[in-house]
Amino acid sequence: MSVQELAEIAKKKVPKSVFDYVEGSALHEISSARSNEAYRRVEFQPSLLKNVADIDTTTKIFGKEVALPIIFAPTGYTRMMHYSGESAVARVAAAKNMIYCLSTMGTTSPEELARDVPESRRWFQVYVMRNREDTVRFVTQAKENGYEALVLTLDTKIPGIRLRDLRNGLTVPPRISFSTFLNMARKPRWWMNLLTTPPLEFAAFRGWTKSLADAAALIFDPTIGAQDVTWLRSIWDGPIVVKGVQTVEDAVEIAGLGVEAIVISNHGGRQLDRGPVPLEVLEDIVNAVDGKADVYIDGGILSGQDVYAALALGAKGVMIGRAYLYGIMAGGENGVDRVVELMRRDLVNTMGLTGVRTIDEIRNSKTRLRPLNS
Template identity: 45%
Template sequence: MVQRRIPSPRDLAPLMRFKAPTLDAKKRRLQSALTIADLRAIAKRRTPKAAFDYTEGAAEAEISLARARQAFEDIEFHPAILRDVSHVDTGWDVLGKRVELPFGIGPTGFTRMMQTEGEIAGASAAAAAGIPFALSTMGTSSIEDVAAAGGPTGRNWFQLYMWKDRDRSMALVDRAAKAGFDTLLVTVDVPVAGARLRDTRNGMTIPPTLTPATVINALPRPQWWIDFLTTEPLAFASLDRWSGTVAQLLDSMFDPTVTYDDLRWIRDQWPGKVVVKGVQTVADAVRLADLGVDGITLSNHGGRQLDRAPIPFHLLPDVVREVGDRTEVHLDTGIMSGADIVASVALGARFTMIGRAYLYGLMAGGREGVDRAITILSGQISRTMRLLGVASLEELEPGHVTQLQRLAPRQRAESSTLA
């Protein structure tokens, strides 16, 4: 028989430890976020539909984005045991300079539309974490303001779209160089805009248009509108105002005639490192390595351009095998956890970039939300490395990861341009 008794207050006291309430609502909601998905849920509650869908959405049926995220789920890790992982080093050199984590904040357009602190929050948070911040040509903060936000320790990259007006494009490049940006990120997968159907259905314009539907949608999200209406109007590096859709803006500006000769010319104009973003075949990776670029980024633009595009994470091993000894291989699209980043590094990526994951944090809580997103990913990277039995990024290798097969080609077409 179990003997029972009435507990004394002395027995109960150690069990009754109440957590002090957090009175700051922003701090409370960010502390509750343990994953990027948690930040996304907070962001969705706080951001009007048109702005949230611009971040969330991809092209056409959004198959490319879904496949990219699924590819990271379809991996198997292979941990080693009985290794000393009391301390792990999550940093190394990227493009000749130290980063404290193997990821940075990728370029995103119209960022202050998502949350009023925009790129300034991203650049300052990145500098504090010791990682790079990439400013988009379509950014909503000036090159000079981003440089100031990062301070003397900030490491900023400038992402370049080539416009039909080449002089205007290169004027931005010159400003970035003078402001101390160390890397030019040339994006090459936007000859025309992808069909981003959410934006079309939402009737989204830049800046957002006030309609009865947007007003109704704003009612449960007053803080976003208060911030939007009481802070500096949206301004862009490229234009002050646009009354059409985002797709119409891109089609009116971006140059579909850009070739390798143009890329070679751009490289010769830039004093720092040059990385080409938007690479989607091994053949193009080889040609860029032959051209002598400092890095390539495997990316399908977050699924926002060509739907059913190649999955960057699946391309990674083949590209690293072909060009990894000649140029750095970076990766983006679909990254939502630190485990995704560790798997990418294990398969040969020198660096990765986050886009939506950062924007979810921004929409959830401004600068503090971006800090929270970085903290979440940093913790996941460190924990995954320890559980794999590695103490540094250099110890990660392909043997730590198996890409499980879900999609496999029946037959690959032979082509001189893709071979």
């Protein structure tokens, strides 16, 4: 009935360490809790005298129509959640006329995904890596395999500290404890699927001679600055979406670098704990950016009502991460399909009950964030 219920099912299907990897966030997990809480503070003001026959959830992203203002966010290691992995999510995206963003840390390579789901509208998430030639290699892969936009993630200059993963030994390289191992042993079906499908790997790095740990260290470059965004702009003709923006100052500076869009995101609370809450800074950022770049948002979006709230407060669209990962852990491709349909159901219902018929009308609807403690 809800994404939360799918999360409950997911918990039973996969080892605890895998579920924790998805649900967990950095340090004391304050940012992710605050994001969830912020969406609960949203209040819609219904307009009763509006005709709400024929509700339409379509909108345009980079000039092309999508069925819903929801994009599948890049997530690493998806085949660990369910053996069907990235391609299953992209298939749902394609069937429903939505966009799928593949992560650099994906367990399916950019080529494989393009081959498996050629009809998908796909973006590729990149990092500016320590050796710029490595980034060029990924950009070339994206170009050659029909990826429409690059999503540059900037909030990972250094890795976040995720206590659940450290406790469970889900690190690179893995340091699996005995209790984690015992817990994993209790999920035979997950194991069977894991062992009878190609080994888990960071597929985009295939052919690298470096170890996984060395490769991971090369991804994070603590020196990245505006010059690197400008550099990426010079080697990629298509749209660039910068992900990880959290302040008005950064939003304005980054929009000024000639990128097409930004995503207000704190990586689902998985990097800096206690940073700004995306929903709370959304309106200020949209006003300050003033149309120079499209503004998307993510973090804590688990229902169609959350999508409505983000749009009403100024976002052009949203990205979802955990929502679809709960779906895939619970039921593979069908689970992802279910997540989209649940979100569509709640979005359409809320549009009807508040008196709006289109996505543009959501943007003009009266919606507010109730003050804290009210």
